[in-house]
Amino acid sequence: MSVERDVMEYDVLVVGAGPAGLSAACRIKQLAAAAGQEISVCVIEKGSEVGAHILSGAVFEPRALNELFPDWKEKGAPLKTPVTADEIYFFTGATRALKMPNLFVPKTMHNEGNYIISLANLCRWLAQQAEALGVEIYPGFAAQTAIIEDNVVRGVILSDMGVARDGTHKPDYTPGMELRAKYTLFAEGCRGHIGKQLIARYELARDADPQHYAIGLKEIWTIDPAKHRPGLVVHGAGWPLSLFGTDATGGSFLYHLEDNTVYVGLIVDLSYSNPYLSPFDEFQRFKHHPVIRQYLEGGTRTAYGARAIVKGGLNALPRLVFPGGMLIGDDAGTLNFAKIKGSHTAMKCGMIAAEAVAEALLAGNPGGEVLESYPAKFKASWLYDELYRSRNFGPVLHKFGALIGGAINYIEQNWFGGKFPWTVHDLKPDHAALKLASECKPIAYPKPDGKLSFDKLSSVFLSSTNHEEDQPVHLQLKDPSIPIAKNLPLYAEPAQRYCPAGVYEVIDEGNTKRFQINAQNCVHCKTCDIKDPAQNINWVAPEGGGGPNYANM
Template sequence: MSDRESMEYDVVIVGAGPAGLSAAIRLKQLAQEEGRDVSVCILEKGSEVGAHILSGAVIDPKALDELIPDWREQDCPLKVEVSDNNHWVLSASGQFSIPHLFLPGFMHNKGTYTGSLGNLCRWLAGQAEALGVEIFPGFAAAEVLYDEDGSVKGVATGDMGIARDGTKRPDYQPGMELHAKYTLLGEGARGHLTKQLTETFSLREESGPQVYGIGIKELWDVPAEKHKPGRVIHTQGWPLDDAWGGGFLYHQDNGQVALGFVVALDYKNPWLSPFEEMQRWKTHPDIRAEIEGGKRVSYGARAINEGGWQAIPKLAFPGGALIGCSAGFVNVPRIKGTHTAMKSGMLAAEAAFAALGQQRARDVLEDYEPSVRNGWIGKELKIVRNAQPAVAKFGGALGTVVAGIDMWLNNLGLTTPWTMKHHADHTQMHRKEHAERIQYPKPDGVLTFDRLSSVYLSNTNHEEDQPVHLTLKDASIPITVNYDIYASPETRYCPAGVYEIVGEEEGEPKLQINAQNCVHCKTCDIKDMTQNINWVVPEGGGGPNYPNM
């Protein structure tokens, strides 16, 4: 029996992202329509709604149109419609623009909007609270709670005021238990609790592994003469060689350009640094021309689900369901996942509302998964299901052609009879002696930057005297395996400088974890070769504080 205080709700939602907020809003809408009372709360580990939200973002408003049809007439921050859509293939000094004629219609970005997903979530939170949803920012869901029959009965927030050595500080406060008839997990990519529940309920028994990319983003204020609201550019090719990924550059509102670079985490060269590749990408003449003379004002990074259709796990378990990027509904070729995340939250809400109306609790929401797989989410993802694995298998040039043909055939209704498989990202790394060492140029502090000055712009902060939230299952592996065999790739794939090897000069190398720098991207949890690094939630409110990413 727990001595923690508890609160009871009909539905508890973990994560105030687009999926969680859409689920909450839809539950309250249905309750209003039927004159019923449904209690809903959302836990958000960020200091405020939107603080941990990071996306490009070009947003398809399809789900938003369904959820709040009059959003354009309201004060929604989604203002800039895409008006100029470009897809460039870069060489070291030039680019080739792929004509729209060669791209399936769903790649044209017609009717989409570009803006801050964090600000959209803040607006959605206001809509949710106006309907009676309780939102608790700064409280991280740290533990899954189970009923006696093994079903999920809710979550508990983390204790506050625990010192690094595990003792209780003077400001100690125990966590709170939130009990629910149904618990929806919208933690985002590689969620801490989602990982546990996936194992507990064998949710990946019938699906392939999820695969990911690391997205690194900057926000720039650019000169007025360079700013073209609605201009969207996606790139592939240079500077990546044997890895796959690409860049994005979006002219948004208020004289700002959002730009970033995504590297698929199945890359093989341990010397590769996604952060450095992003910095190098900005030096391309055509990218430099878009932002030169401007000023970088924000920075962040986040893992992105790239597995698509064949990586979707079982979505419902006794007492709850996975929504949004906790399950993985990103349409990789379109570089969009907000609309599918929102729709998944709405569908889970509808299944939970129906179950509550039948006086059910903590069983499996059997209606939810078919509604996802047989609805427009499933249709979208099935069309593009072979794009990412085709590029992973055949490389950037040939893979793009194969993926394009496959997408065209599926989009025309000529369904291809094959579904290509994924390989878990952490299994793909070469030994250090089998890979070419990459030499990156030093940052100039004007166009290109180092990681520490970048993390400063993410407003990242953690209470220093708390247990390190980047845990090791075996403290010897970082040296005996990662360092000796792979040259410590964690010191390069982390976009925040969290991992550092010290003591090399004395002949006693040791891994130092600078957890204070962590921007919660989850790359280490995904890419570590032996899965020895386990990311757990820090004290609530810690991490980045993105103003409008």
Template structure:
């Protein structure tokens, strides 16, 4: 028998923000800035599930500072940790051994990284947290939010945060903590891509009723310290092509910054078809390409991580507001896929939501729904930027990598010159079609992929990678990766799709054991989970639900 819940204490704020990333912290800062200008007091709490601010933040990152400059025009003087300006942009098409530099191809001006900075988004969020606390924001790391609270009329009134000490069997352990009710006039959900509570409010309020299906990619990243002779400060290099085939979208990034650091990563679009494909192993294989290996050889790998990325863009953005709250940042999906950037839009969305909230609170009789935020988004730089590139992802999905890249480039030129009009659809927008889970095909249509064994120098196994991500979870807690039906992994996913969870997960969470003795079962190594959310997205039957583990669990990313 599971123990009965204990009554929780409550704390009240004007605004509670779920998630301590760029969007959540920017919203918190802007709330305080605008409240001061309006001559009112606004109480704000930021709740972050990571052990510290930045612990779960993973990005390339080439940073467009347009959002940050709206928040802090003097961010350089304030010491924001962005020191490496982009010095060179390279775009390369890879074959198995050779490479073709296509940087000379014409691109719309907004695709240039000129004026951007290379750095650690995790360190930038740590700096933002310092600015927020200096303004009076209460920032609480290690506070996982596990439940949305609703008022008598069905609107959001806050969240439950900080529940801990529940055993795997559901019993309360001696250190059980019931958590707290964090109540607010407005609750902002800033959890990043595929946030668990964000998904709940999207479903409850039918926020995606008019939106296209959301699409995702899986970004896998390593941080290397390379030899000084191979270090090129500010070099930004992207590739497409090998090792992925024409029907599998994705590509790589390599960014040089800081103290001879190189961020190297690989993104695989999660609408791939082949259930035998392993994004992690494609990344490890990619690093052996001669032009990549020559940079990494003699260097040291110091960090690893993985994260899902919103790729649906303009047509997949849901309604942003509902009674008692709003979606900001990647909880709504503001990533510009061709630019491979979203942090600037995340910050801008936090600013827009904060402005609407302060205006409502200053009125003395704040409305339950922040329609001002939705209106501001509809007239914003965010929406205009996403609209210009709205058809690129569907074009890539339909035409494949090479032809899709060429046609997508023509499309971006057309929309930028014609004020958003497309050569292919006029003012219209292409649909994405299937969800990423629906895109996978039966294993019988493919041959298994035999990946090279990691050499421990350039390529590594999953468990050693998870180790350097500093991932940790309290072992005696309920498994946070929930199966809707425990029979599906074997009866359907293994039988029909060769159980792709054991390959799409970049952390070795899912294993099929007992197959050699005719009694296969899915083993879930939840301790390994790096919170990338891929399983919640790519499972072909939608059988896996990612829920929030205890606060402070998961990865602890340094300089990522």
């Protein structure tokens, strides 16, 4: 039975109020104002407010912001803590570490001129600038599907509100609106659920390497003022992950920003092979290393969150355009993993797309066509050059590990300026990297001490995650039998470990086992959608406003 939906129409619709989407919206309005014309722009955001679902390290490179708002300092952008020092460690064990001399640090890891920020707060500031320019922003509204007519994307349909878990309509049922536009920009962030559908439908990744991902886990701590060093950036590789091999690669960070606050986190590449590995528990024991413990001991943990990170780079970049729309930012995969930064690249990507859209609309185009000017402008930009110079960084680490791979990356970046005469490819998808449980050893993780390390449920509490309980489960199993019938005997059902929020459990009911999904705990990290070995879990958007409510991530 068809549902009658309200319809709103715009020139441009942006799906996602992250750095890419908001930068695109601002740039379109700037260009329209410069031309003395009006372009209507709408931004929708599934979080309860702008920034509620934004999580990043984050050391921020202001290059794109300088271009978008040259007067950002006068406008009060929340860039308060410039980087004052870089330290990089190879963690060689639970109590040992080697500090890398600055001379041997790859150029991409230098942070002179950068800032330690809350990306969530920067997005809130960008939203203010966008609204001042005339952009309409609607948080709490989740795009569920794209409107596709005659193979052209015409906008999106928002999630219905007031649907019960069994699919029936509750008394407050409201059909989701149709938002239609001449051009729709998808800026959903890493592993956007509509972006994933569009990549498949239009075969946008046909000529690209498989996309690669990591999971980033982060906490905010208030520490002893005597230990606080504003502007200090600490990066690490190795323990508790692999240093010499390639079984589980990744890295860590500790950033000192203002107000006796530090960000601490662990990034675990989702190409790891041991199904018993738990990224959450690796992060908790990492904080006990003396290099990290010296700052956190005696402090108070105030926030927790997790998010998948797209890290395939240029080699895995899909085609960016399709009829009526485009992918921007992390929905496309523009993060520069060599710098561990994706905010300035997402912003620039959004700005490039905005210029293509504004040119088309100001020229009187009716919309709906494939805007080839966007990938052309992309390839002519500093963003493409930056991604090209870093194209080998991730594949080299995956193939050779942190120590040897790091040495190769140092040579390429510092001696060759990122222009080796060859390109390294990583062609195995992350979900295919898992070994059978019978080939691996279970990992015995220490119990949390409640001072430096904690359990999942108390951590999820700090993320302020909330979902309406009586709604359809947004973590959909394509085949409900697979977790117990296949994943459990083959891989010891890794979902109970790779999820950083305790969403998935295997319940022992005597003679049978049952797979339980605690969807209310979901922090929208998308790891399950990526790492499930059977590719059986499909993450879709829950009711708008559901999920984490990050304050300063």
